[in-house]
Amino acid sequence: MNASHDAMLDDVAVYALGTMNAADAARVQEHLRTCAECRAEYEALAPSASAVGLSAEACANAETGAVTVSPLLKARLMREVRRDAASSPVVARGGSWGTYLVAAACLAVAVWTSFVNISLNHQLHGAQATLAATQTTIADLTSAHAQRFAVNGGEIVRVHGRIYLAMHDMPQPPRGKVYQAWTLPKGAKTMRPSLTFVPDAHGTALVALPVNAALTSAVAVSVEPAGGSKQPTSKPVLVEQLG
Amino acid sequence: MELDAEDLIARIRARDADAFEALYDAHHRLVYGVAMRMLGDAAAAEDVTQSVFLKVWSSPDLFRSGNFSAWIVRVTRNRALDVLRSRNSHPEVELPEALPESDALEDVAFANLDATAVRAALETLPPEQRAPIELGFFGGITHDEIARRTGIPLGTIKTRIRMGLRKLRATLEGAVTV
Numbered sequence: 001m002n003a004s005h006d007a008m009l010d011d012v013a014v015y016a017l018g019t020m021n022a023a024d025a026a027r028v029q030e031h032l033r034t035c036a037e038c039r040a041e042y043e044a045l046a047p048s049a050s051a052v053g054l055s056a057e058a059c060a061n062a063e064t065g066a067v068t069v070s071p072l073l074k075a076r077l078m079r080e081v082r083r084d085a086a087s088s089p090v091v092a093r094g095g096s097w098g099t100y101l102v103a104a105a106c107l108a109v110a111v112w113t114s115f116v117n118i119s120l121n122h123q124l125h126g127a128q129a130t131l132a133a134t135q136t137t138i139a140d141l142t143s144a145h146a147q148r149f150a151v152n153g154g155e156i157v158r159v160h161g162r163i164y165l166a167m168h169d170m171p172q173p174p175r176g177k178v179y180q181a182w183t184l185p186k187g188a189k190t191m192r193p194s195l196t197f198v199p200d201a202h203g204t205a206l207v208a209l210p211v212n213a214a215l216t217s218a219v220a221v222s223v224e225p226a227g228g229s230k231q232p233t234s235k236p237v238l239v240e241q242l243g
Numbered sequence: 244m245e246l247d248a249e250d251l252i253a254r255i256r257a258r259d260a261d262a263f264e265a266l267y268d269a270h271h272r273l274v275y276g277v278a279m280r281m282l283g284d285a286a287a288a289e290d291v292t293q294s295v296f297l298k299v300w301s302s303p304d305l306f307r308s309g310n311f312s313a314w315i316v317r318v319t320r321n322r323a324l325d326v327l328r329s330r331n332s333h334p335e336v337e338l339p340e341a342l343p344e345s346d347a348l349e350d351v352a353f354a355n356l357d358a359t360a361v362r363a364a365l366e367t368l369p370p371e372q373r374a375p376i377e378l379g380f381f382g383g384i385t386h387d388e389i390a391r392r393t394g395i396p397l398g399t400i401k402t403r404i405r406m407g408l409r410k411l412r413a414t415l416e417g418a419v420t421v
Binding site for chain 2: 007009010011012013014016017018019020021022024025044045047048049050051052053054055056057068069070073074076077078080081082084085139142143144
């Protein structure tokens with residue numbers, strides 16, 4: 001083995017790690033086609049390089065200091081995927097390209113439809129206005145500044161003066177009933193009625209509460225008759241103090 | 244877990260949303276963790292995570308077989324590099340080439356490794372080997388840029404990366420056989 005080939009083995013390691021620019025990577029790829037020794041080195045080192053990525057896995061253990069993933073992300077994804085699954089033809093193994101293209105088109109439509117529908121409580125007049133509102137909602141829900149209050153079946157998100165009720169695992173209310181949100185203004189002693197809603201078939205609901213977050217100290221949800229109530233008629237399914 | 248991933252991918256091909264949910268539950272922390280480590284921005288990391296999993300749903304055949312975790316790490320890293328390219332306000336700083344996503348060289352022997360084992364293995368490396376490996380993988384910069392920023396000769400950086408990866412492999416093989 002000469003010095004230049006030893007240097008090539010070093011290059012192979014750097015290539016396996018994925019830190020080469022395009023020109024150098026192309027040069028190493030070309031060499032790997034013809035050099036068995038370097039190919040063997042690459043095959044030995046590539047798994048180690050891939051394993052490095054595993055070390056970054058975020059975990060739910062607060063002691064590690066690692067961040068956790070917002071459940072809203074899963075809620076968004078599952079809404080799109082389930083909508084697509086419901087509208088897509090079943091793709092058999094070895095399906096034709098045409099079938100795959102249909103499935104891809106369905107996904108594109110599902111993604112667009114989800115984009116338009118994500119703001120559940122607003123019937124906006126134009127697509128641009130809808131998109132603008134949706135972008136605001138997405139920005140809010142994904143904001144690093146959002147305060148998230150975990151509740152049974154989802155979370156309450158307070159951000160930029162707005163409050164969202166983001167549920168991803170909520171049972172359907174009994175027939176003839178709906179869920180109703182309640183908000184407690186700061187300094188008040190009784191809850192104020194807010195929006196009614198019903199989760200979708202998968203238990204997902206995203207509700208933007210029409211209140212000023214800075215003036216609201218608590219949020220609750222109860223099961224109420226369809227149409228809502230002026231005062232709670234059942235024990236709340238969730239109550240969260242927002243401070 | 245990895246054999247389960249192959250089974251889940253097969254069900255996803257048949258548009259099984261429950262299988263997708265199970266795959267997401269098992270791997271979203273890994274995807275998000277890689278994106279977060281590379282981008283340092285929770286919102287961008289969630290965008291990348293969403294993009295990666297939608298890609299899995301829309302194109303499950305991109306994963307053929309082998310170590311699913313290793314494959315999805317490559318896909319995530321490449322998506323995060325795309326974000327870094329779009330952010331790159333200094334075009335003179337060259338970003339690394341994307342990893343080949345169709346490459347099936349990831350060793351199945353490493354399929355059952357978890358983050359704790361890999362972190363422990365990385366900690367066994369001398370700092371001069373571990374630093375360029377982690378900076379290269381997660382930093383979104385080339386080895387040339389690592390040499391420039393650290394002031395260490397380019398050849399030395401390359402050799403340290405190679406020696407570090409070789410030692411990492413030996414340590415991980417020991418972890419797998421325990």
